Amino acid sequence: MSRLQQNGYAQYSARNSLQYPKGWFMTLIGKLLYKLYGLNAPFCNLLYHEVIRKIIVKLEGGGKGMYSGTLRRIMKDYYDVEIGAYSRGYCFEPGCAERFTKIGRYCSVAPNVHIITINHPMDFKSMHEFAWHPDESDTDLREWSPIDIGNDVWIGRDVIILPKCMHIGDGAVIGAGAVVTRDVPPFAIVVGNPARVVRYRFEPEVIAQLVQEKWWEHDLEELLPDIEEFRKPYAGVCSFKGELTN
Numbered sequence: 423m424s425r426l427q428q429n430g431y432a433q434y435s436a437r438n439s440l441q442y443p444k445g446w447f448m449t450l451i452g453k454l455l456y457k458l459y460g461l462n463a464p465f466c467n468l469l470y471h472e473v474i475r476k477i478i479v480k481l482e483g484g485g486k487g488m489y490s491g492t493l494r495r496i497m498k499d500y501y502d503v504e505i506g507a508y509s510r511g512y513c514f515e516p517g518c519a520e521r522f523t524k525i526g527r528y529c530s531v532a533p534n535v536h537i538i539t540i541n542h543p544m545d546f547k548s549m550h551e552f553a554w555h556p557d558e559s560d561t562d563l564r565e566w567s568p569i570d571i572g573n574d575v576w577i578g579r580d581v582i583i584l585p586k587c588m589h590i591g592d593g594a595v596i597g598a599g600a601v602v603t604r605d606v607p608p609f610a611i612v613v614g615n616p617a618r619v620v621r622y623r624f625e626p627e628v629i630a631q632l633v634q635e636k637w638w639e640h641d642l643e644e645l646l647p648d649i650e651e652f653r654k655p656y657a658g659v660c661s662f663k664g665e666l667t668n
């Protein structure tokens with residue numbers, strides 16, 4: 423049984439399966455930490471939450487959260503952020519992604535990334551919170567822009583993703599410091615402010631084959647026999663450049 427399965431990913435082929443760890447003791451600990459995380463007490467500050475997240479990562483396989491079912495459940499239930507199996511890094515920090523963010527499998531998220539899914543209503547008389555979120559009640563008149571980030575996406579350090587970007591394709595690279603204002607095609611490398619495609623990782627026919635193959639739907643244990651295929655340049659140098667499309 424793989425580490426991810428032990429930690430709650432028996433249904434690993436389902437994109438974002440969210441279960442507690444397996445085994446009665448680990449299940450109990452996972453459930454307890456999940457509940458403790460949600461406590462609404464004065465001492466439940468940022469440090470408290472950080473400590474709980476660190477304990478969970480330690481108990482559920484390390485790897486910057488890549489194997490943790492409990493952490494994924496916390497992100498989904500407390501922050502409305504879905505994180506696919508094997509994705510790892512800063513995406514488990516609560517400040518990284520706003521509500522309605524979906525991150526696919528095997529993604530890598532570098533420090534200080536910000537995924538923003540909401541604007542203030544610019545067509546209201548005032549853009550101040552008193553207009554769209556009166557008395558800090560549940561009523562929030564802003565329109566969220568859900569974002570769907572594909573699989574095996576690498577998001578570099580200090581990236582900002584803005585609400586008009588609603589889809590980042592599988593295999594895309596977002597260069598360090600990029601400000602992404604539009605959708606990113608699969609396997610594109612985008613850089614700069616505003617982010618533009620500098621090139622693609624592979625030639626179009628290789629991209630088409632990878633998009634069809636969907637290797638990321640497999641469990642890591644299934645991929646390991648073919649590990650050599652993943653540890654060297656895959657399909658030669660790519661000269662294909664394109665435009666960032668909506």
Ligand SMILES: CC(C)(COP(=O)(O)OP(=O)(O)OC[C@H]1O[C@@H](n2cnc3c(N)ncnc32)[C@H](O)[C@@H]1OP(=O)(O)O)[C@@H](O)C(=O)NCCC(=O)NCCS
Nearest residue numbers: 532533577578579595596597598599600611612613614620
């Ligand atoms: C995007 C990236 C992967 C491109 O790497 P690369 O293929 O080696 O690209 P090059 O260095 O050949 O750059 C290609 C062009 O894009 C520009 N460019 C590259 N990265 C850029 C960036 N982050 N921002 C702005 N422009 C960038 C280069 O200046 C170059 O422009 P030119 O053709 O006009 O000279 C890399 O530059 C990057 O940003 N990596 C992220 C690193 C990171 O955040 N790591 C965190 C730890 S995981």
